[in-house]
Amino acid sequence: MDYRTYRINDSITLAHIRTDRFKNARLSVTLTVPADEELSPLNSMIIPAAFRGTRRYGSFRAFCRRSEELYAAAISDLNGRSGDCQTVGLRASMLNDGFVSSEDSAAGFSILNGVAEMMGELFFSPLYRSCDLETDKKNRIDGIRARKNNSYSFAKYRFSKLMFGKDPYGIPLNGEENQISRITSDDLWRRREEIIATAPVDVFYCGTASVDEVANVIEKHLCGFKGKSVESLPVAVIKRADKPRSFEEEGLYKQSYLLMGFRTGTVISDREYYAAELMNIILGDSSTSKLFMNLREKKSLCYFCGSSFDEIKGVMAVGCGIDGENYENARDEILLQLDEIKKGNITDAELEMAKHSVGNDCRSAEDHPEDYELFGSEARYFGGPRTIDEYRRGIMKVTKEEISEAAKRVTLDTSYLLRGTLKGGEDDFECD
Amino acid sequence: MNVIEKLTVHKSERLGECYYTVKHRSGLDVLIFPKKLSTCFAVFGTRFGSADMRFMIDGKKYRLPAGTAHFLEHKMFENADGVNSDEHFAALGAEDNAYTNYSYTRYMFSATENIGDCLAELLRFVTHPCFTEENVKKEQGIIEQEILMYRDDPYERAMDNCLGAMYSSSGVRESICGSCASIRKITPEILYRAYGAFYGLDNMVLSVCGDITPEEVLAVCDRELPESTSAAPRIKREDADEPVAAVKSRTVCRMNVSRPMFFIGVKDIPAKKGEAKLRRGLAMNILNNMLFSGTGEFYNRLLDSGLITPGFAFGYSAGDGFALNYFSGSSDDPELVFELIKEKTSEACRGLDRDDFERCRRASLAQYVRSFDSTSDIADDVMLSAYYSDSDPFLIPEMIESLTFEELSYIPSELFLPERFTLSLVLPL
Numbered sequence: 001m002d003y004r005t006y007r008i009n010d011s012i013t014l015a016h017i018r019t020d021r022f023k024n025a026r027l028s029v030t031l032t033v034p035a036d037e038e039l040s041p042l043n044s045m046i047i048p049a050a051f052r053g054t055r056r057y058g059s060f061r062a063f064c065r066r067s068e069e070l071y072a073a074a075i076s077d078l079n080g081r082s083g084d085c086q087t088v089g090l091r092a093s094m095l096n097d098g099f100v101s102s103e104d105s106a107a108g109f110s111i112l113n114g115v116a117e118m119m120g121e122l123f124f125s126p127l128y129r130s131c132d133l134e135t136d137k138k139n140r141i142d143g144i145r146a147r148k149n150n151s152y153s154f155a156k157y158r159f160s161k162l163m164f165g166k167d168p169y170g171i172p173l174n175g176e177e178n179q180i181s182r183i184t185s186d187d188l189w190r191r192r193e194e195i196i197a198t199a200p201v202d203v204f205y206c207g208t209a210s211v212d213e214v215a216n217v218i219e220k221h222l223c224g225f226k227g228k229s230v231e232s233l234p235v236a237v238i239k240r241a242d243k244p245r246s247f248e249e250e251g252l253y254k255q256s257y258l259l260m261g262f263r264t265g266t267v268i269s270d271r272e273y274y275a276a277e278l279m280n281i282i283l284g285d286s287s288t289s290k291l292f293m294n295l296r297e298k299k300s301l302c303y304f305c306g307s308s309f310d311e312i313k314g315v316m317a318v319g320c321g322i323d324g325e326n327y328e329n330a331r332d333e334i335l336l337q338l339d340e341i342k343k344g345n346i347t348d349a350e351l352e353m354a355k356h357s358v359g360n361d362c363r364s365a366e367d368h369p370e371d372y373e374l375f376g377s378e379a380r381y382f383g384g385p386r387t388i389d390e391y392r393r394g395i396m397k398v399t400k401e402e403i404s405e406a407a408k409r410v411t412l413d414t415s416y417l418l419r420g421t422l423k424g425g426e427d428d429f430e431c432d
Numbered sequence: 433m434n435v436i437e438k439l440t441v442h443k444s445e446r447l448g449e450c451y452y453t454v455k456h457r458s459g460l461d462v463l464i465f466p467k468k469l470s471t472c473f474a475v476f477g478t479r480f481g482s483a484d485m486r487f488m489i490d491g492k493k494y495r496l497p498a499g500t501a502h503f504l505e506h507k508m509f510e511n512a513d514g515v516n517s518d519e520h521f522a523a524l525g526a527e528d529n530a531y532t533n534y535s536y537t538r539y540m541f542s543a544t545e546n547i548g549d550c551l552a553e554l555l556r557f558v559t560h561p562c563f564t565e566e567n568v569k570k571e572q573g574i575i576e577q578e579i580l581m582y583r584d585d586p587y588e589r590a591m592d593n594c595l596g597a598m599y600s601s602s603g604v605r606e607s608i609c610g611s612c613a614s615i616r617k618i619t620p621e622i623l624y625r626a627y628g629a630f631y632g633l634d635n636m637v638l639s640v641c642g643d644i645t646p647e648e649v650l651a652v653c654d655r656e657l658p659e660s661t662s663a664a665p666r667i668k669r670e671d672a673d674e675p676v677a678a679v680k681s682r683t684v685c686r687m688n689v690s691r692p693m694f695f696i697g698v699k700d701i702p703a704k705k706g707e708a709k710l711r712r713g714l715a716m717n718i719l720n721n722m723l724f725s726g727t728g729e730f731y732n733r734l735l736d737s738g739l740i741t742p743g744f745a746f747g748y749s750a751g752d753g754f755a756l757n758y759f760s761g762s763s764d765d766p767e768l769v770f771e772l773i774k775e776k777t778s779e780a781c782r783g784l785d786r787d788d789f790e791r792c793r794r795a796s797l798a799q800y801v802r803s804f805d806s807t808s809d810i811a812d813d814v815m816l817s818a819y820y821s822d823s824d825p826f827l828i829p830e831m832i833e834s835l836t837f838e839e840l841s842y843i844p845s846e847l848f849l850p851e852r853f854t855l856s857l858v859l860p861l
Contacts, residue, residue: 021469022805023447060735064726068791071798099801132736139741145690146762151584252688252861268588288522297516300573303581321581349523356525363544365471367806420584 003372003387005380006211008203008218011225015376016214017369019208023099025112025207026369027214028091029119029222030078031199032233033258035086035168041175042191043088044181047077049136049188050126057121070114071095074143083235083312083382088195090119096208112209113217120221126192128185144172145427148251152321155257155418159317162247163261163414167236169313199227202377206369233381237314239265241413253420256324260334260416261317265409269383271373274394275402279341279410280309281354282403284318288353290337295320301330312382316410324419331415341407346400355396362392439646444826447804451814451826452646456653459634459661464649465641465820466808472642473542473807475815476558480504480630482610483603483753486670489629493670496626497617498603499575499610502532504623510562517557524806526550534604535751536820542808543554547644555638555656561627563620572615579609586687586858587760590695594758594856597680598699601673604754631656639815641807671753674702677851679752684857693858694766696773700755700847707831709738709750710821714832716748716757718796719840722788723780724759730776739763739772740811742767757847770855778846784844789837796806796832 001021006014033043057063067073073094080087094111148154157172164170174180181357203222205214241263266276284307295305305320323328340346365371365388375391378384385391443450451465473609485496508530509517521528526543539558543550582588593609597607609615640649678699703709724731734740744761763769803809817825 024802024805059732060726061728061732065791068727068795071804072795082615093802095802096796099798135736135738138738138775142691142741142762147690148687149586149693152581169443204555253584255577255584286522287518287528290519296568300570303574303578321578323580349519353519353522356522357527360525360527360544364471365543420580 001372003365003376004211005376006215007229009223010217011227012201012203012213012218012222013229014203014205014214014218014375016211017372018115018208019206020096020208021366022207023095024093025096025209026091026093026205027088027112027115027119028078028204028373029123030087030089030202030204031195031225032082032085032087032202033195033199035081035084035171037171038179039165039191040086040173041179042187043086044079044174045136045140045188046192046195047088047090047122048235049128049133050122051077052136053127054121055127057118058127059217061265063118066114066118068113071100073111073115075115079173081169081173082377083233085233087172090122092119098208103254112207112213113220116217116221118222119371123196123222124224127207129186130185133183133185133188137180139182140153140161140174141177144174144177144180151251151253151255151418151420152257152319154251154282154320155259155416158249158418159261159414159416162245184253184395185233196224197226199225200229201225203375206372219291231380232383235312235382237267238263239314240409243414244412246415248417248419250419250421252422253418255321256327256420257319257321257418258327258330258415259317259319260331260412261315261414262410263413264309264314264316264406265411266383266406267314268378272402272406273311273384275398275406277309277311277358277395278351278354278398279403279406280307280316282346282355283306283307283338283341285309286353286357288350290324290340290350291318291320291334294337295330299329299333301326301333311384312378316346317415324417327417327419335412338407338410342404342410344400344404344407346403351400353401358395359392362388400416437474442826443823445827447801447826449804453818454650456650456657456659457573457659457661459632460653461637461656461812461819462649462653463637463639464644464646465639465814466643466644467807467810468643468809469544470544470643471807472544472547472644473540473811474554474638474639474640474752474770475538475540476554476636477536477538477815477819478631478636479536479750479752479820480626480635481533481537482608483534483751484605484630484669485603485606485649486815487629487667488670489665494625494629497610498606498614499608499685500618500622500626501537503571503615503618504626505530505532505537505539505698506575507563507567507623508558508561510555510567511557511560514560517553520553520557521550522556524550524553528554530639533751534606534608534754538636540808540811543685548571551640551649551652551658553773555652558631558634559629561624563623565620565636568618568620568623572618575609575615576612579612579615582607582609582741586689586693587695589685589687590693590760590856590858591758592735593683593685594695594697594854597683597856598678598697598854599674599754600679602754604751604793629665633664634661635667637815637819639811639819640714641811669752674753678854680854680856682855683722684859686859686861689713689858689860691762691764691860693762694760694769694855695757695853696770696846697856698757699852700750700757702750702753702755705820706822710823710828711835712755712830713748713750714796714828715835715843717793718832718835719843720746721795722784723776727791728788734769734772739765739769766855766857774848774850774853777844780844781848784837784841786837790838793832793835797829800828800832816843
C-alpha cells in the first residue's frame with residue numbers, strides 16, 4: 001500500500017493511504033501532549049466529555065443519531081501513550097463513499113465529510129455542561145474503582161506504578177479518584193484551549209478518497225489547531241536496572257498474577273533493535289515461545305503466559321496467571337528461559353519460527369491499515385525503520401549470536417506478584 | 433464427475449463478492465470465499481459444543497463431564513510424533529488458534545504464505561486425535577488455571593450464573609470450561625468417545641477466505657481427507673426438557689468488585705435450524721437497537737441519571753437448544769435498572785415507533801456491508817450463517833429488508849414476559 005505523509009499546515013501532518021481494498025475507510029486525529037501526573041486526567045476527559053453535547057449536537061443521543069445517518073459510522077475517543085507523551089483524539093471507521101445510495105450520492109452526501117464535521121464539533125464546539133460533567137466524573141471514578149474488578153488489569157496497573165514510579169510510564173492516564181473529583185467545567189475549557197493551541201496533530205486516513213479530498217475536509221472541519229508539528233517526541237530510557245526489586249501484594253482473587261519487568265538496553269533507533277525484537281518473540285511472544293513451551297506445556301504452571309517488548313521505552317514485561325504456591329517455580333523458570341537465550345541456546349527452528357512470525361505480521365499489515373499508522377508514527381518520532389519492508393529486511397538478517405547479545409543486555413528491574421487469597425475453583429462467596 | 437462441477441456459486445451484486453460451496457466426497461461441507469487480501473483465514477468447525485453433554489448413539493445413552501468439548505479442543509493440538517501443531521503452523525509462518533462455545537468448536541489459522549500446507553495441517557491435526565493418560569493429566573493443570581482466570585472475571589460469573597438460573601437441564605447451565613472438579617473426571621477414553629461421536633466429517637465444515645481458489649482448497653481436501661464418507665454414528669442429542677419460563681428469577685453472588693454488576697437474561701424459545709434462526713437474530717438486533725441503544729431515550733435517561741455507565745451492553749444470543757436476550761453492566765442500583773428494563777419492554781408491548789424501526793433497519797444494512805473487510809470475520813460469519821443457520825449469508829440484506837414493522841411489533845409481547853426474566857447480580861464483598 002502506498003503510505004505517504006503531507007504537511008497540511010503548521011499543526012497538521014496527514015498520513016494518507018489511498019486504496020479500494022476495503023469497504024471501510026478509517027480516519028483518525030491524534031493530538032500529542034506531555035504525560036503529566038496533574039494534567040493527564042484532564043487530557044483524558046477532553047474528548048469523552050465533549051460527546052455529551054456540542055453546539056450542533058446537543059446531546060450524546062444526537063451524536064448517535066448522526067452516526068447512524070452516516071451509514072452506521074463508528075466514532076470513538078482515543079487515549080494512549082507515545083513515548084513519554086500522551087495521545088488523545090478521535091478515530092472513526094466508516095463505509096467508503098462509494099457505498100452510499102444513489103439518492104444520497106446525487107444529493108452530494110459524503111460519509112467522510114459528515115464524520116470530519118462531527119470530529120470538528122467534538123474538538124472545537126463542546127458544551128461541557130456542569131450536569132453532564134458530574135455524571136462523567138462519577139463514571140470515571142467508578143472506572144478507577146473498578147480497576148480491581150479484573151485481576152490481571154489490576155496487577156498490570158500496580159506493576160506499572162511500582163516499576164516506573166514518577167516516570168511518565170508510571171502515570172495512570174485516567175488519573176486517580178481525588179484528581180477526577182476536583183475537575184470543573186472551567187478546567188476542561190482551559191485545558192482544551194491549551195491543547196488546541198499547542199499540540200501537534202497527526203491525521204491518518206486510509207480509504208478511497210484522494211489526498212486532495214481528505215485535505216479539503218480537514219481544512220473545512222479540522223483546521224482550528226494552532227500547535228506546531230514536531231520531529232521527535234521525548235522518551236527517557238534507563239538502559240540497565242540497578243538492582244532487582246521484588247513486590248508482593250494480596251487480593252481477593254482465585255488466581256495469582258506474576259509480572260516481571262526488564263530493562264532491555266535496546267530501543268527502536270538502535271542497530272540492535274531487530275535482534276531484541278526476535279529475542280522477545282523467542283522468549284514469550286508466540287505460541288511456540290520458550291515460555292509457552294516450558295512454563296505452560298511442560299510444567300503446566302499456567303494457562304496464559306507471554307512477554308511483550310516496548311521498543312520505545314526499551315522495556316520488556318513478562319506476565320502469567322498462576323497458582324500462588326507456584327510463584328518461585330514460575331519466576332525461576334522465566335529467568336531460566338531468558339538465561340538460555342543469553343547462553344545462545346536457540347534452536348534453528350526457534351529462530352526460523354520467530355522470523356516467519358515477523359514476515360507474516362509484515363505481510364498481513366496490508367490488511368490492517370492501523371499497523372501503518374503505528375509504524376509511521378514510530379518511524380517519524382522515535383527513529384524506527386522507515387518502512388515495513390525495511391523492518392522485515394532488518395529482522396531477516398539477524399543471527400543467533402546477535403539475539404544472544406541482545407539478551408545479555410537485559411536486566412531484571414521489578415518482580416511483582418498479586419497473590420490471590422481465595423482458594424480452589426469452587427465458590428467462596430455464593431449467596432444462593 | 434469433477435468436484436469443481438459440483439460447486440455452487442453464490443453472488444452478491446450489492447457487495448461485489450462471491451463464494452462457493454461444495455460437499456466434498458469425504459462428507460465435509462466446504463465453503464470458499466475468494467478475497468484479494470494478504471491474509472488467508474481458514475476455520476474447521478464441528479457441531480460439538482460445551483452444552484453437548486448428553487447424547488445417544490444407537491439408542492445407548494452417554495454422559496460427558498462438564499468442559500469435555502473445551503478439553504478436547506485443547507488436546508487436539510497434540511500429535512502422535514510428540515510435536516505440537518502450534519509448532520507446525522509456526523514453522524509455516526502461520527498463527528493458529530481454537531475456540532469452543534456452547535454449540536460448536538472451531539479450529540483456525542491465519543497466514544500470508546504456505547496456505548496449502550497450512551490448510552493440510554489444519555485438516556490433518558483435527559482428523560488425527562492423540563489422547564494419552566499423560567497428556568490428559570498434564571492439560572488438567574493448564575485448564576484449571578484457565579477456569580480460575582474466568583472465575584475471577586465478574587462479567588463471566590454474572591453471565592454463567594444467569595444461564596445456570598434460567599435453564600433447568602440444558603448444557604448451557606455449565607460454564608464452557610467446566611469446573612476444576614469436572615475436568616478431573618475427563619480421561620482419554622471419554623475424549624475418544626466424544627471425538628468419535630462428533631468429529632465425523634459429515635458433522636463438520638471447512639470455511640476458507642483469502643486470495644485462494646476453490647480448486648486449490650479442494651485439491652488439499654482431496655489429498656488429506658478420505659475418499660468417501662465413513663458410516664457416521666447416529667447421534668441423537670438428548671433434548672433438554674426446558675420450560676419456557678426461567679427456572680429462577682434471581683441469583684446473587686459476591687466478588688471483589690467495586691460496585692454491583694448485573695447480567696439480565698430473557699429466555700427465548702430457540703428457533704430450529706434454518707432461516708427462522710437467522711431471521712430471529714436479525715429482528716432482535718434491530719429491536720434491541722430501537723429500544724436500548726444510544727440513539728434512544730431509554731439509554732440516555734439512565735446514563736444521564738447515573739443509573740448505568742457507558743459500559744451498558746445488550747444483545748441476543750442463540751445456539752442449539754437455547755436463546756436469550758441479555759443486558760449487562762454495572763450500577764449502584766441494579767434492581768432499579770432491572771425494573772426499568774422490564775418497564776421499557778412492557779411499553780414496547782404496547783407499540784413501537786415506526787421511524788425508529790426504519791432508522792435501525794437502515795443502520796443494520798450498513799453494518800452488514802461493513803462486516804466484509806476481514807478474512808477472519810468473513811470465514812467465520814459465512815460459516816455461521818451458511819452451515820449453522822442453513823442460510824445464504826448473501827440473502828441477509830433481503831431478509832433485513834423483508835422484516836416488517838408489524839413483525840417486530842409482535843415480538844415484545846411474546847418474548848418480554850415477566851416469567852422469562854432472570855436477574856444475575858455480582859455484589860461487592
